[in-house]
Structure formats: structure tokens, C-alpha cells
Amino acid sequence: MKFKPIELEDKAIIESFTYRYNLCNCDLAFSNMYAWRNTYHTAWTIVDNFLIIRFYVDGSHRIAYLQPLGDGDFTHLIPLLEKDAKTNGQCLRITDCTPEGVAMIRRTHPEFGFWDNRDLDDYVYNASDLRNLEGRRYQQKRNHINKFEDNYKYEYHPLTAEMIEECLHLECEWCSNRSDKMDKLSAEQLSIRLALENFDALHLIGGTLYVDDKMIAFTYGSAINDNSFDTHVEKANTAYDGVFPVINKLFTKHLPENFIYINREEDLGIEGLRKSKQSYHPAFLQKKIIGYKFDKRQVRIKALWKDVFGDDDLIIEQYLINHYSPCCTFTHSEGDVIVAMVHFIPIGDVAYIYAVATAVEYRDRGLCADLMQKALNFARKKGLRMAALIPQEEWLKKYYAQFGFVDTQTPVTFNVWDGYDFGTGNTSKDIAMTLCFDDTKFTDESLVLNILEDIC
Numbered sequence: 001m002k003f004k005p006i007e008l009e010d011k012a013i014i015e016s017f018t019y020r021y022n023l024c025n026c027d028l029a030f031s032n033m034y035a036w037r038n039t040y041h042t043a044w045t046i047v048d049n050f051l052i053i054r055f056y057v058d059g060s061h062r063i064a065y066l067q068p069l070g071d072g073d074f075t076h077l078i079p080l081l082e083k084d085a086k087t088n089g090q091c092l093r094i095t096d097c098t099p100e101g102v103a104m105i106r107r108t109h110p111e112f113g114f115w116d117n118r119d120l121d122d123y124v125y126n127a128s129d130l131r132n133l134e135g136r137r138y139q140q141k142r143n144h145i146n147k148f149e150d151n152y153k154y155e156y157h158p159l160t161a162e163m164i165e166e167c168l169h170l171e172c173e174w175c176s177n178r179s180d181k182m183d184k185l186s187a188e189q190l191s192i193r194l195a196l197e198n199f200d201a202l203h204l205i206g207g208t209l210y211v212d213d214k215m216i217a218f219t220y221g222s223a224i225n226d227n228s229f230d231t232h233v234e235k236a237n238t239a240y241d242g243v244f245p246v247i248n249k250l251f252t253k254h255l256p257e258n259f260i261y262i263n264r265e266e267d268l269g270i271e272g273l274r275k276s277k278q279s280y281h282p283a284f285l286q287k288k289i290i291g292y293k294f295d296k297r298q299v300r301i302k303a304l305w306k307d308v309f310g311d312d313d314l315i316i317e318q319y320l321i322n323h324y325s326p327c328c329t330f331t332h333s334e335g336d337v338i339v340a341m342v343h344f345i346p347i348g349d350v351a352y353i354y355a356v357a358t359a360v361e362y363r364d365r366g367l368c369a370d371l372m373q374k375a376l377n378f379a380r381k382k383g384l385r386m387a388a389l390i391p392q393e394e395w396l397k398k399y400y401a402q403f404g405f406v407d408t409q410t411p412v413t414f415n416v417w418d419g420y421d422f423g424t425g426n427t428s429k430d431i432a433m434t435l436c437f438d439d440t441k442f443t444d445e446s447l448v449l450n451i452l453e454d455i456c
Helices: 008-018 030-035 076-086 099-108 127-132 136-151 161-176 178-199 243-253 271-276 296-309 313-322 367-381 396-401
Strands: 045-047 049-055 061-064 091-099 112-115 122-126 156-160 205-211 214-223 228-236 261-263 284-286 289-293 329-334 337-347 350-356 385-387 406-416 431-436 446-450
Touching: 008 049, 008 076, 030 178, 030 228, 049 076, 061 076, 061 296, 076 091, 076 284, 091 099, 091 214, 099 112, 112 122, 112 313, 122 127, 127 406, 127 446, 156 161, 156 243, 161 178, 161 205, 161 214, 178 228, 178 313, 205 228, 205 243, 205 296, 214 243, 228 289, 289 313, 289 329, 296 313, 296 329, 296 337, 296 350, 329 367, 337 367, 337 446, 396 431
Parallel strands: 061 091, 228 261, 350 385, 406 446
Antiparallel strands: 045 049, 049 061, 091 289, 112 289, 122 261, 122 284, 156 205, 205 214, 214 228, 329 337, 337 350, 385 431, 406 431
């Protein structure tokens, strides 16, 4: 496949695909693709009447592909996507999968795993709700607006190309108070400048708010399709209390009436942002599920995991996508089947032992004991200070004691970036056994394990 970097001239052909669907997904707005092209290195191609978008995740080295857009089953394209990914030294990632797309891929490619990442779901609102803010659930929003209107004499104006420099100046002021996030902000500033400099060509719609002839807020967005609009950016001087509810309501009131849905994009797992977006009561969340093509070992690990623990597919797949490390996973195979496994997660100077399992028919042969010893020896060689694990059953304490684990009754707290539960499901029962590698006794009263990075 030959990919072409996204350009303004591609707008019509790309929208001929994106407009066919009632997917209220912010990633399908052409102006978003174009404005972020320098960060994500967005490129596209058409194969068998399907549009394929390729990009780099968060501007990193990791390539991903949007779920192909076209009529019917797209899964015959997966081998082509995988070949392109492998050419770039990558595993295959397909993002923005719909539930229907997930089902389609599972039917034809069972080696795929999926991660339904709540942090990436788009918040989609009824335009009439944002426009009118009616009912008791919006009382607080109306109070903020009333207070703003009492305190300030303001004017609302549609955003035009002539206002670009004022918008950029306000954006710089907004960023100056967030210097701790400058890397991400710099990328956002670049996307805002690129969008505003091509305001008319991208068919953007925007609004501004002025107090005493000074711009204190601006916002803009574009159509995703004929009935859905995406608000790309909303910036304001927060010294003016109530400014965000005011610009949000006025902007929505001035949008064309054909837009019945307003997408205000994802919250990225940021607590304050999530609270703010939920306070506007979304009509629904637009799913953007991520699919990964597993290698043969991952497929076999999943089969053993499901057989022994009975976990849901998405739970197992979330672990394999975000936390599985080949070098920290020890397995025993019989033919093409993995029948025993031990995983450990290196967290700082601690090896957290996890998902220890043996297939029923292969138990009492010492397979897991051998793998456990190999895992602990590897952790020692890596210079880790200690190992910890949480026995799922009381009788397992005697089993783990043979490797030197001591029942120290240590409470464990997991701080996990993707919300995966490494414990028992009940935090009060997350009590660990510990093993010190340097022959000193473990004296800490508790363990806080920060599993904050994607190791894949």
C-alpha cells in the first residue's frame, strides 16, 4: 500500500467516505486530521473502495490504522495492514473500532485482542440540550451564566479569519499558566495555528466572546457528517467566572440546525475534565476501541488464562495489550499449547508475580515450580530488590512459601494508568506475601505499586 500525507486538497475525497456513516467520532472530522497531521504524521490510501488512515500514536514511533471505512466487510484488508505494519517494524494496531467492527474482526481473525479504553470515548451531546440548558440537571450551569451576565457586559461574535491573531494571543496566555505540560501544549498550539490559518478552506465554524473589546474566549469546530458537529477547541480566560458555560451555550445556539449532535471529544482520563464533560450530561459515549493482532504466544497465553481463571476476553486482552512483557513471562509448552505460565511485572525495584497458572491435566508435575524459580532468578539478575504476590486462596500460602515468600500481611495499593485490576477485585483483600532478594527482612508496612507506563 502506498500512503499519501494528508493535504487540504484531499478534503473532498476523504469526506466522501466519512460522511457516509452516522459515526459521531471526532477522529473522522477532516479538519482534525489535517490540523494534527504534523504531530500524528497522518496519511491515507484507498484500497478496494475502503479508506485507510494511518498515523503515529501520540506522535510516537507506534503506527496505528483507523478502522477502514467503506461498505461491507473490511477484514480482507487486515493482511495488507499487517504487512505494512511489519515493514515499519510494528505490530498491527487498529484504532477507533466500533462494536460492529470488533465483532467483524473477531469472526475472521480470532487472534486479535481488544481494549475498550474508557479514556478515549468521545462525549456526544444533544445539541438541543447544550443550546437550551433546560431542567434541574442544568440549574448550576444556568447559575454560572446568570452570574456572568450580571458581572460583565459582553458581546458574542462569529469567529472569522480576521480574528486569528487575537485567538492565538489568548491561546498563548492560556498556555503560560500550564508550563508543566508544555510538550503536549506545544503540539496543540501547532494544531490550532494550522487550523486557524486554514479556517475557510477547512470550513470551520467558530465563536468568540468579548468583554470591554477584549477577546476572553474562542471556540471552533467542524462537521463530522451531515448531522454531527465536533467542537475541536474551546479556550477562555478563566479569570472571568462562568466564561466556559457562556461560550459553550452561545456557540451551540449559533450552529446550523442540521447538527443534532455535538461531539466534545474525550477526557483522556483526566479527572477534572471528566467531571466537567459529565456535568453537561452526554446523550451517549462514542466508543473508539483499540484492536491488536496478537502473536502466537499471546494467543496461547490467552487460551490457558481463560481456561484456568475463566476471565472475560476483554480483561485478558487488556493485560496482554498493555502489561504483557515477553521477557518477563515464563511458559511451558506441550506441542503448540502453553500448559503452564508465570508472569511478573517489574515495578520500580519490585517484581510483582502475577497470573500463575497450570492447565488442570498438567498439574502436580512441578511445571509452575520450575517457571517460578526461573522468574525469580531472572528478577534477581535484573537487580530487583524483592518480589511480591497476592495468593488468591489460603492454601496457596504454603505453596509460595517453598520459594521463600513470607506471609508479611502487606497491604498493596496499585496505581495503574489504564485502570487494570492487578489485585483480587476487593482492595481490602489485596494482602501480599513478600520475598527479599538480599536476605534482609521486609519491614515496610505497605506497598504502593505504580504501574503507570505502557510497556508495549
